[in-house]
Amino acid sequence: MSGRLERRVALVTGGGSGIGAATCRALAKEGAMVAVTDLSPEAALSVADAIQAAGGQAKAFTHDVTSPEDWERVVGEVDAAFGRLDILVNNAGMTTVGNELMSHSLENWRRTLAVNLDGVFYGHRYAGPLILKGGRGGSVINISSIMGKIATPGAAAYCASKGAVLMLTKAAALEWAPLGIRVNSVHPGYVETPLVHNILREVEDGNAVRETLVQQHALGRLAEPAEIANAIVFLASDESSFMTGSEMVVDGGYTAR
Numbered sequence: 001m002s003g004r005l006e007r008r009v010a011l012v013t014g015g016g017s018g019i020g021a022a023t024c025r026a027l028a029k030e031g032a033m034v035a036v037t038d039l040s041p042e043a044a045l046s047v048a049d050a051i052q053a054a055g056g057q058a059k060a061f062t063h064d065v066t067s068p069e070d071w072e073r074v075v076g077e078v079d080a081a082f083g084r085l086d087i088l089v090n091n092a093g094m095t096t097v098g099n100e101l102m103s104h105s106l107e108n109w110r111r112t113l114a115v116n117l118d119g120v121f122y123g124h125r126y127a128g129p130l131i132l133k134g135g136r137g138g139s140v141i142n143i144s145s146i147m148g149k150i151a152t153p154g155a156a157a158y159c160a161s162k163g164a165v166l167m168l169t170k171a172a173a174l175e176w177a178p179l180g181i182r183v184n185s186v187h188p189g190y191v192e193t194p195l196v197h198n199i200l201r202e203v204e205d206g207n208a209v210r211e212t213l214v215q216q217h218a219l220g221r222l223a224e225p226a227e228i229a230n231a232i233v234f235l236a237s238d239e240s241s242f243m244t245g246s247e248m249v250v251d252g253g254y255t256a257r
């Protein structure tokens with residue numbers, strides 16, 4: 001395969017499903033060697049196997065982004081397997097619905113912040129040195145959400161975590177610009193992934209909720225995971241060489257109102 005990311009090595013967290021899986025496939029299609037990491041070893045392996053079957057280069061890693069020990073181990077294994085790291089996509093994330101503040105489960109609050117925010121911080125903390133060691137700069141893409149820019153009731157933990165990712169991105173962008181490492185955030189609208197499908201199954205009257213969501217996107221539909229992956233590939237590539245600290249909104253017009 002040849003493309004915009006020849007000879008680059010990418011690590012994608014939560015690469016076993018949804019946006020992460022589409023991103024792994026899109027990066028590999030552009031010639032990158034992809035470390036597909038996920039909490040689920042089976043999911044990571046199935047994405048890596050499919051990439052290899054299509055002629056791309058990928059390797060699966062079992063990885064809980066909330067664990068600093070896992071980050072240390074996985075970054076070491078990526079170094080051993082590929083010898084460098086150029087692209088880091090902090091994608092792993094979770095959400096739950098119906099968490100009103102006055103009765104919010106503390107466990108749910110802590111878990112959401114641990115996965116969606118601590119996991120992204122650890123990515124910078126542990127994978128940053130390997131990117132730096134490569135000596136060619138790099139690109140970090142943090143997957144936030146439209147909910148990192150506008151809020152929705154019942155999702156305070158998710159909104160807080162995604163808003164924090166936006167500012168973590170800007171702080172990292174300023175700190176790492178002198179190192180040649182760009183850091184940007186991506187803010188998808190609603191995407192056809194298991195994360196959204198599970199929520200629609202959980203809520204009362206999921207079909208009506210889906211219809212409301214569709215109406216809230218000016219383009220009149222939810223996104224396909226590949227449409228978010230395309231934006232991520234752009235930020236990973238040299239085509240976005242003057243972008244750092246940016247908030248790339250990919251939301252079908254959701255926040256344009």
Ligand SMILES: NC(=O)c1ccc[n+]([C@@H]2O[C@H](COP(=O)([O-])OP(=O)(O)OC[C@H]3O[C@@H](n4cnc5c(N)ncnc54)[C@H](O)[C@@H]3O)[C@@H](O)[C@H]2O)c1
Nearest residue numbers: 014016017018019039064065092093145190191193194195
């Ligand atoms: N789907 C959407 O509508 C949407 C919109 C905006 C932002 N996002 C964000 O995009 C990212 C990906 O979402 P998705 O919709 O593809 O979700 P998904 O549920 O389809 O996939 C998430 C993946 O992350 C993995 N994961 C969960 N916890 C993990 C952990 N602790 N360590 C490592 N991996 C873990 C899961 O195993 C899964 O493979 C998330 O950060 C999400 O918040 C999604």
